[in-house]
Amino acid sequence: MTLDDRFVATLRAITGPSGVVDDPELTHRYRHDWTGRFGTDAPVVVARPATAGDVAAIITQCAQHGVAVVPQGGNTGLVGGSVPLDGELVLSTDRLTGIDALDGTTGLLTARAGTPLAVVQQAAARVGWRYGVDIASRDSATIGGTVATNAGGLHVLRYGATRAQLTGAAFVDGTGARHELSGATLRDNTGYDLAGLLCGSEGTLGIVTDVRVRLVADLPYRTAALLRFDEPRAAAVAVERLRGALASVESAEFFFADGLELVCATFSYPAPFAETAGGYVLVEVADSDDRTVALGTAVDGLPGVSDVAVADDPTGRARLWRYRERHTEAIATVGIPHKLDVALPPGSLAEFVDRVPGVIDAVDPDARVWLFGHGGEASVHVNVTGPDAADDATDDAVLDLVVAMGGSISAEHGIGRAKRGRLDLVRAPADRALRQRLRAAFDPHGIMNPGVLTGSS
Numbered sequence: 001m002t003l004d005d006r007f008v009a010t011l012r013a014i015t016g017p018s019g020v021v022d023d024p025e026l027t028h029r030y031r032h033d034w035t036g037r038f039g040t041d042a043p044v045v046v047a048r049p050a051t052a053g054d055v056a057a058i059i060t061q062c063a064q065h066g067v068a069v070v071p072q073g074g075n076t077g078l079v080g081g082s083v084p085l086d087g088e089l090v091l092s093t094d095r096l097t098g099i100d101a102l103d104g105t106t107g108l109l110t111a112r113a114g115t116p117l118a119v120v121q122q123a124a125a126r127v128g129w130r131y132g133v134d135i136a137s138r139d140s141a142t143i144g145g146t147v148a149t150n151a152g153g154l155h156v157l158r159y160g161a162t163r164a165q166l167t168g169a170a171f172v173d174g175t176g177a178r179h180e181l182s183g184a185t186l187r188d189n190t191g192y193d194l195a196g197l198l199c200g201s202e203g204t205l206g207i208v209t210d211v212r213v214r215l216v217a218d219l220p221y222r223t224a225a226l227l228r229f230d231e232p233r234a235a236a237v238a239v240e241r242l243r244g245a246l247a248s249v250e251s252a253e254f255f256f257a258d259g260l261e262l263v264c265a266t267f268s269y270p271a272p273f274a275e276t277a278g279g280y281v282l283v284e285v286a287d288s289d290d291r292t293v294a295l296g297t298a299v300d301g302l303p304g305v306s307d308v309a310v311a312d313d314p315t316g317r318a319r320l321w322r323y324r325e326r327h328t329e330a331i332a333t334v335g336i337p338h339k340l341d342v343a344l345p346p347g348s349l350a351e352f353v354d355r356v357p358g359v360i361d362a363v364d365p366d367a368r369v370w371l372f373g374h375g376g377e378a379s380v381h382v383n384v385t386g387p388d389a390a391d392d393a394t395d396d397a398v399l400d401l402v403v404a405m406g407g408s409i410s411a412e413h414g415i416g417r418a419k420r421g422r423l424d425l426v427r428a429p430a431d432r433a434l435r436q437r438l439r440a441a442f443d444p445h446g447i448m449n450p451g452v453l454t455g456s457s
Contacts, residue, residue: 003045003089007065011047011089014057019095021046030072030090031083034137036336037389038080038417042087050095052170052178052209058091059207060176063445070449071203073114073145076137078339079416081149081202081452088451091207093144099123100210107215108167110183113144113208120213129215132159136325144208150200152412157243157376158250159216161412163199168212171198173205174443183212197438202414203449205442219286222250223295224317226309227281227302228273232256234304235279236350239375245298248285252376253324255280259331259370260323266330272323273307281375282324284317327372331383334368338384338395339418341373342402343411349378352405356398360384363397379411399425415453 012020021027022045030046032039049055062069068088075082084090093114101110104127111120117131118138124131135141135153145151147169152161159165168183181195182188198205229235239254257277264271283299285291292312299305311317331337344352353371360369367386373379384394395418399409403425410419423432442448 046090073142074140076141079418081416110212130218132216165213169195170210171206174448221290222286223292223312224284226320228307229279229304232279236353238302243376248287248291251284253282254375255372263330335385340382341413343408344378
């Protein structure tokens with residue numbers, strides 16, 4: 001159904017006048033994703049509900065009138081999963097914000113879906129806890145969006161992805177029905193884990209309105225070390241070894257000289273060492289006691305380390321982390337990137353790092369590839385600049401290599417629109433059919449983010 005004036009008037013009656021945005025100048029940020037690769041210039045309507053009841057009323061109307069819905073949080077996704085490319089109604093969680101419950105004794109927190117991740121982290125810190133998920137887009141990404149994508153991020157090595165933090169949720173399914181999944185206990189084995197199922201569903205099973213998570217201990221001693229290796233391959237080997245070398249390791253990230261040099265040039269940072277060539281590993285440990293000596297022992301056991309910088313204070317750690325965290329922003333200054341987050345079987349990260357530049361060069365000699373990621377889990381963010389936004393040739397080449405090596409075509413960003421036509425690379429027909437039946441149970445009218453994940457390509 002076309003979003004005509006009558007339907008838009010119905011939305012305004014539900015949300016109030018400020019709850020609907022349809023001025024083209026004001027909807028630009030809802031129509032285009034962060035990368036600039038996915039978007040539309042066609043007019044769209046954005047509904048901004050302020051309560052879970054508003055969400056239910058909106059979805060009820062959409063189900064009755066056959067209006068497709070794209071849920072959107074901070075719109076920091078990288079696979080085109082939260083933009084309205086086919087005229088869908090955008091359901092934004094802009095106004096669904098706030099911390100509803102926070103227990104400093106038990107370490108349980110409840111937040112509304114549109115609450116930025118950084119706000120959740122700050123709330124946890126105020127009562128002496130931490131939230132186990134952290135990503136570079138923390139100031140914009142929302143807690144509901146991280147649930148929808150099962151975000152992993154910088155500390156997944158120690159705490160797991162979002163699904164491991166989730167104890168409960170409230171959501172609205174594709175019929176407009178509301179569901180409350182308690183989360184009052186830390187363990188609940190009473191049948192299907194519906195909250196866990198929502199996590200990573202990319203808005204295809206329902207709209208998350210509230211999230212309940214467990215927090216983790218705020219460990220007082222933290223030390224970060226940036227390691228440089230003359231040989232890039234040595235960095236890829238070393239970062240995987242750290243997972244078993246340190247019980248206190250919280251993060252083990254990697255990147256290479258070209259990415260470092262781009263970050264330094266883009267943001268006018270000084271290089272961390274006199275020599276920049278090679279590969280880099282950024283490792284951070286955290287514990288109730290100082291583990292700097294243990295970190296030093298582990299680093300001494302890594303072959304090929306050429307330079308080391310260590311910091312155990314917040315300012316110094318932030319100075320080291322900026323070389324890794326600002327890769328995404330720096331790469332965006334070069335051109336519209338093709339972003340592929342992939343995972344390799346443990347032990348094969350170095351082989352992939354060796355092979356992927358040649359695979360891309362064979363398809364597009366003018367393309368540039370930028371590699372970085374969560375090396376402790378053999379998870380790689382492959383960024384390719386140069387090809388046209390609509391040219392998928394390099395994407396196909398990278399994903400074919402990943403599959404040939406027994407890896408996953410999506411480590412954490414999800415499938416979205418970018419990879420929906422490639423699910424047959426990793427999912428058998430019976431598997432895809434089962435997922436479609438599951439999706440239909442939550443969304444019998446087929447209105448919930450129909451263009452992503454298991455949608456037809």
